[in-house]
Amino acid sequence: MVSISRRGLLASGAAAGVLAATGMPVAAQQRGGTLRIGLAGANTSDSWDGRTHSDSYMITVAHGAVFDCLTEVTAEGELVGELAESWSASSDAKTWTFQLRKGVTFHNGKPFGADDVLESLQMHVAEGAKSAAKPIVSSITEMKKTGDHEVEFTLAVGNADFPFLMSDYHILMYPAGQIEEAIAKGIGTGLYRVEAFDPGVRTLMTRVDGHYKDGRAGWFDSVEVKAINDSSARMNALMTGQVDAVNRVDFKTEPLMRANPMINVFEVTGNQHYTFPMLTNISPFDQINVRQALKYGINRQEMVDKILLGHGAVGNDHPIGPANQYYASDLPQLEYDADRARHHLKKAGLDSLSIDLSASNGAFSGAVDAAQLYQASAKSAGININVVQEPADGYWSNVWLKKPWCACYWSGRATEDWMFATAYESGVPWNDTNWENARFQELLQAARAELDSTKRRAQYYEMQALMSSEGGTIVPMYANYVGAHSSRITNSGTIGNLWQMDSSRLIERWWMS
Amino acid sequence: MHPVLRITLQRLALGVLTLVIVSFVIFAAVNLLPGDFAQAILGQGATPEAVEAIRNDIGLNDPFWIRYFDWLGALVSGDLGVSYSQMMFATGMGGEDIQLIPITEQIAPRFYNTMFLAGLTAIIAVPISLAVGVLAALYRGSAFDRIANITTLSSISSPEFFLAYVLTLFLAVQWQILPSLASVTPEMPLFERIYTALLPALTLTLVVTAHMMRMTRAAIINLLASPYIEMARLKGISPIQVIVKHALPNALAPIINVVALNLAYLVTGVVVVEVVFAYPGIGNLFVDAVRSRDIPVVQICCLIFASAYVLLNLTADILSILSNPRLRHPK
Numbered sequence: 001m002v003s004i005s006r007r008g009l010l011a012s013g014a015a016a017g018v019l020a021a022t023g024m025p026v027a028a029q030q031r032g033g034t035l036r037i038g039l040a041g042a043n044t045s046d047s048w049d050g051r052t053h054s055d056s057y058m059i060t061v062a063h064g065a066v067f068d069c070l071t072e073v074t075a076e077g078e079l080v081g082e083l084a085e086s087w088s089a090s091s092d093a094k095t096w097t098f099q100l101r102k103g104v105t106f107h108n109g110k111p112f113g114a115d116d117v118l119e120s121l122q123m124h125v126a127e128g129a130k131s132a133a134k135p136i137v138s139s140i141t142e143m144k145k146t147g148d149h150e151v152e153f154t155l156a157v158g159n160a161d162f163p164f165l166m167s168d169y170h171i172l173m174y175p176a177g178q179i180e181e182a183i184a185k186g187i188g189t190g191l192y193r194v195e196a197f198d199p200g201v202r203t204l205m206t207r208v209d210g211h212y213k214d215g216r217a218g219w220f221d222s223v224e225v226k227a228i229n230d231s232s233a234r235m236n237a238l239m240t241g242q243v244d245a246v247n248r249v250d251f252k253t254e255p256l257m258r259a260n261p262m263i264n265v266f267e268v269t270g271n272q273h274y275t276f277p278m279l280t281n282i283s284p285f286d287q288i289n290v291r292q293a294l295k296y297g298i299n300r301q302e303m304v305d306k307i308l309l310g311h312g313a314v315g316n317d318h319p320i321g322p323a324n325q326y327y328a329s330d331l332p333q334l335e336y337d338a339d340r341a342r343h344h345l346k347k348a349g350l351d352s353l354s355i356d357l358s359a360s361n362g363a364f365s366g367a368v369d370a371a372q373l374y375q376a377s378a379k380s381a382g383i384n385i386n387v388v389q390e391p392a393d394g395y396w397s398n399v400w401l402k403k404p405w406c407a408c409y410w411s412g413r414a415t416e417d418w419m420f421a422t423a424y425e426s427g428v429p430w431n432d433t434n435w436e437n438a439r440f441q442e443l444l445q446a447a448r449a450e451l452d453s454t455k456r457r458a459q460y461y462e463m464q465a466l467m468s469s470e471g472g473t474i475v476p477m478y479a480n481y482v483g484a485h486s487s488r489i490t491n492s493g494t495i496g497n498l499w500q501m502d503s504s505r506l507i508e509r510w511w512m513s
Numbered sequence: 514m515h516p517v518l519r520i521t522l523q524r525l526a527l528g529v530l531t532l533v534i535v536s537f538v539i540f541a542a543v544n545l546l547p548g549d550f551a552q553a554i555l556g557q558g559a560t561p562e563a564v565e566a567i568r569n570d571i572g573l574n575d576p577f578w579i580r581y582f583d584w585l586g587a588l589v590s591g592d593l594g595v596s597y598s599q600m601m602f603a604t605g606m607g608g609e610d611i612q613l614i615p616i617t618e619q620i621a622p623r624f625y626n627t628m629f630l631a632g633l634t635a636i637i638a639v640p641i642s643l644a645v646g647v648l649a650a651l652y653r654g655s656a657f658d659r660i661a662n663i664t665t666l667s668s669i670s671s672p673e674f675f676l677a678y679v680l681t682l683f684l685a686v687q688w689q690i691l692p693s694l695a696s697v698t699p700e701m702p703l704f705e706r707i708y709t710a711l712l713p714a715l716t717l718t719l720v721v722t723a724h725m726m727r728m729t730r731a732a733i734i735n736l737l738a739s740p741y742i743e744m745a746r747l748k749g750i751s752p753i754q755v756i757v758k759h760a761l762p763n764a765l766a767p768i769i770n771v772v773a774l775n776l777a778y779l780v781t782g783v784v785v786v787e788v789v790f791a792y793p794g795i796g797n798l799f800v801d802a803v804r805s806r807d808i809p810v811v812q813i814c815c816l817i818f819a820s821a822y823v824l825l826n827l828t829a830d831i832l833s834i835l836s837n838p839r840l841r842h843p844k
Binding site for chain 1: 546547548549552553554555556557558559560562563564566567596598599601602619622678681685686689692693694696698788789790791793797798801802805807810
């Protein structure tokens with residue numbers, strides 16, 4: 001360890017602490033320096049094709065530095081324009097017009113305009129396109145260029161969240177007619193230009209001169225992003241000063257990092273949540289009282305404390321999280337109550353219940369332990385949970401959606417509608433509960449096209465309440481995004497919670513201290 | 514035909530057969546693993562339609578034998594093929610004219626890095642183990658001999674990742690002499706490259722030294738009881754000269770064998786060490802490929818590992834023949 005005298009620690013650490021506590025920025029934003037970060041979630045098969053991005057490495061370098069979307073969610077959670085300057089909708093939320101930013105150029109000098117937007121979206125909309133963003137753009141029936149810097153989208157059904165969806169990290173803007181080249185070399189409109197890219201190893205980027213985000217973002221002169229999938233190697237790299245920030249801090253070594261005065265751990269609770277979905281069309285999960293017995297038979301706080309080691313928050317059996325706009329934080333919290341669980345079991349006409357719960361650490365890290373905790377807490381309510389340990393390989397194909405009750409993981413979605421439509425709308429492929437509730441489905445349709453945010457809030461609150469009390473999934477906990485950075489770099493104090501590493505925008509939002 | 518040449522050719526032919534068998538075993542083993550490339554790459558998004566589409570695109574729906582012989586046929590004609598992820602990328606772009614990156618191009622820089630690490634380790638480990646082995650034989654039973662034995666035996670008995678973490682803890686975290694990340698880059702100058710890769714190289718040195726050092730010591734001690742050594746001693750030659758000039762040349766064959774085995778181990782055994790130090794070599798690529806069930810890449814990596822064993826064993830045998838006059842000039 002670097003030894004620091006007590007006096008030295010007081011002088012540096014305490015002063016920084018006081019400044020941080022008063023909420024004053026320790027230093028003003030300034031240009032310059034080289035940022036080096038080490039990220040997990042890299043693969044040798046990585047490319048600049050936004051359609052395939054699914055893990056933190058490519059999301060951070062592509063969405064967060066090299067490419068831009070039409071819209072952007074700020075660290076505060078507000079939707080602002082990125083390549084779009086403004087947008088407007090027809091009253092039924094079916095027709096959306098985007099005014100594009102003028103004077104923007106791609107890294108190869110090509111000016112950005114309406115054609116680029118249409119062609120970039122075509123990558124996801126086209127017949128047979130293998131895009132992870134396909135479900136969110138599938139409602140687009142027509143895309144029109146209405147000016148050099150104006151596009152108009154027509155949707156099959158009204159969607160008030162459409163501009164929000166355009167901030168998705170898959171829907172990056174590529175130069176029209178050069179998309180193949182742009183994917184091969186990484187040519188976007190972002191703040192950073194690709195200098196070297198070795199998939200699964202590292203990315204080297206330099207700051208673009210004269211960018212439309214000048215003065216608001218992009219403080220580092222150059223950035224090196226190293227792929228470090230091994231957790232200990234990543235923590236060591238930060239401890240030894242080889243990188244300035246890392247993602248996915250190992251909960252077990254987190255106290256050691258906190259003890260190091262040169263390192264700050266930052267964590268936010270976002271929408272990432274773990275679930276135990278039950279197929280409600282299969283007995284005994286078709287009985288609402290059985291589901292409720294299971295809801296009261298789980299000790300959520302214990303799971304947060306033991307599985308996440310405190311790096312998380314208790315869930316309330318609905319998939320909407322603190323990073324969502326209409327998160328019902330005042331909803332009554334489901335608590336562990338063995339008597340109440342037993343009561344619901346009685347109402348279902350059962351004295352005791354024996355059920356299988358399939359779990360694997362492939363679902364989420366610690367899933368098997370979580371299932372065993374569940375087993376222990378449910379036992380006193382007369383529910384015998386038999387934990388079936390499944391192999392991690394092929395878990396999503398062979399267990400999830402197939403076994404009546406299993407462990408599952410969701411990274412969450414930026415909007416309520418997107419989350420519900422992904423997994424809880426009737427008939428969608430990822431519906432892991434098959435929960436049919438007429439009122440819920442009706443609200444889902446109504447809220448989607450609702451432009452009045454007060455009405456929308458009420459609708460989404462009701463949906464969360466419905467799921468929480470009757471739905472087919474147990475959401476024991478939200479898992480925090482935990483990262484760590486050295487004192488070489490600093491931030492505004494507000495950290496985005498949509499995704500890891502300041503909603504994957506650490507590169508453009510942070511600066512040298 | 515010279516007997517050494519004949520043996521070389523025979524062994525090479527056998528080596529090729531070994532490689533074919535290895536390739537088949539690996540192909541079958543990866544097939545037995547639960548989940549395939551389509552499921553691995555799609556993860557939670559593995560809807561039956563999506564899995565089916567990817568399987569069709571990369572030909573995973575063909576029967577096992579057809580896939581294997583297609584691959585083998587291409588390999589024999591010199592085509593190492595294209596990774597599944599590249600194939601999927603190409604169909605995603607929707608064109609036949611897409612320039613695919615062949616596996617050779619993906620592997621070449623990684624292979625160079627792995628060979629660099631293995632070479633660096635060999636340069637450190639081989640002289641050290643030979644010297645320590647000779648000295649341990651010379652001062653048999655002394656404190657030096659015991660310390661050398663205990664240190665090397667305990668380092669070979671610990672798992673590699675543990676040694677890696679211990680070295681990282683002291684050399685990188687506590688004393689901050691060496692970088693904990695061995696992220697070498699193509700444009701790095703040689704000296705910096707060596708410095709960056711030193712920690713993994715030292716870890717591997719600890720792993721392979723014991724075997725070589727013990728073998729050197731045992732082979733020499735074995736000979737020390739021979740009459741000709743006694744003769745040499747009686748002539749009044751100093752003990753070190755007895756060992757270096759008289760015992761060592763005759764002990765070379767087993768030493769060369771064990772050195773070659775350990776060099777082969779260096780090429781193949783780096784997997785764990787590369788992952789721990791995020792070193793961009795074949796081991797890291799291999800782990801990635803197994804995780805995503807990218808069979809073409811797994812196959813080529815395994816073939817490289819197997820070839821290293823075959824070739825180094827062959828070299829060892831030939832060198833031990835050459836070092837032994839009786840085998841060099843058979844009656």
